Amino acid sequence: MNIYGQTLPQLKEYMVQLGEKPSKAVFLFKGLYQQKIQNFMDTPILKEALKIQLAQDFQMQLPILVEQTAGEDTAKFLFKLEDGSLIEAVLMKQKYGNSLCISSQVGCNMACAFCQSGRFKRVRNLTAAEMVAQVLAVEKLVEEKVNNVVLMGIGEPLDNYDEVTAFIDIVSHQQGLAIGMRHITLSTCGIVPRIYDYMEREAPGPLAISLHAPNNELRNQLMPINRRYPVEELMTAVKAYIAKTNKKVMLEYVMLDGINDKPEHAHQLAALIESSDCHVNLIPYNATQNLGFAPSSMENIKIFYDILRDKGIFVNLRREFGASVQAACGQLKANYLEKTNM
Ligand code: SF4
Structure with a gap:
């Protein structure tokens, strides 16, 4: 073990x-x-x-590094697990420390249309040990401490709830890696009942929601999970999370040209948020994924951004971290499999 x-x-x-x-x-x-x-x-x-x-x-088992790509302030690691499964972790060097984005599953069943990882069906859940070992392996490789963990790599963390929460208990413990709960961000595509479970834990950390569309019609097309838990139910859970934890929730919104980036979408998004303490993170799409989507123009992103900001919503335009290191989720794995004809 x-x-x-x-x-x-x-x-x-x-x-x-x-x-x-x-x-x-x-x-x-x-x-x-x-x-x-x-x-x-x-x-x-x-x-x-x-x-x-x-x-x-017991054993002390770290994953095997298969490939590492490095950009200016980003490094991406492709790891092989004991059973041969491939997973990815991405390290981002930021002003406030090193943030590591880790995987929580091998593949993902959520099938989001714009996501490379959605192409690989879930093979299995990662164990808590395999998630902790990603943090330790990266710290060892770069000889630096990981200050923040983001559960936003391959997989849907709330689809692997027990192992993910065990992982959080291990890395956040003061006598262990001592990564404080406010430095552990859990990102979900919106498994609503698990959001309610997570908020009942002692001092849960920041929550990020992969929203990506402001209405059911569009979100049903982009993210099949929406057919099970529609936008209204998801936003009710988000508002309950804010009320219970007194923490802001980040709504992630990838900007897809001609799909979800029109002014009407920005107005719909603002209406969903109302006066709740949600921040919006606009993410430029990484077009190298070859999934039939293109990134929004900077002009359209700016219009979208201004509409939200004028409505008093805190909106952030995320830097396109790691385009040079194939940092889009599942991309390094996809390229490796192509190269090796697997
Ligand atoms: S965006 Fe996240 S939840 Fe959706 S398919 Fe990709 S890894 Fe899975």
Whole structure:
């Protein structure tokens, strides 16, 4: 079993079962995530016999790096997992630290029309260990700390709820990697019941919604999940999340030429938001994905932006991170599979 999937309470329980004090789990947890030990024999303070037992019961498994592409302030990593599955992680160097976008599933069943990952059906969920290991592997490769985690890579995090929340518990723990909850952003295409579950957790972090269309007709075409949880239901959940957590919610909106970028769409989006504390993140589309969509012109983006801003909505135009490193979700994997004829 991969040790990186164990939460601290689980490790305490393991220690108790061995007849040890639960505090031994804290030494181990700190060793794994603060001292970054590579071998159980290096765990500080623990007795020799316990270290040997740990080495028998667990492995420290990181994914294998298959390909790495680097741009000015972005690096993308294609990793191979134990079963041969390929996943991606993207590191973005920002003013406020290193943000790592990780994958939560192998493939994705949500089939969003504009997304490369939607081409690869979900093969399986990632385990919490495989998500934690992405963070550790990238920290090791770049020899820098990851300050922020964004669950926005391949997969729909709320379609893998238990493992994703275990991952969050592990990386956010103060005695582990100590990435604070306000630095862990969960992004969802809108699995409404799970948004309600997530808001009931203790101090959940920032939520981002992949909205991408302001009405059901258009969103049904772009994002099949909308047929199950239509825009009104999704926005009701978003407003409940804001009320419960007192946190802003980011609405992600990829700008697709002639599809969702007209002034009427901006007005509809503003009406959906009303006076709620939602921010809008406009994302230039990365056209290299070859899925039949083109990026909106800067002129249309500007008109869209101004309509929202004039209505008092906080709107941000996201830099096109990583066009040079094939940073669109699922793109590195797609290119690798093409190159290797897989
Ligand atoms: S945008 Fe997200 S939810 Fe939609 S297909 Fe891509 S990975 Fe899945």
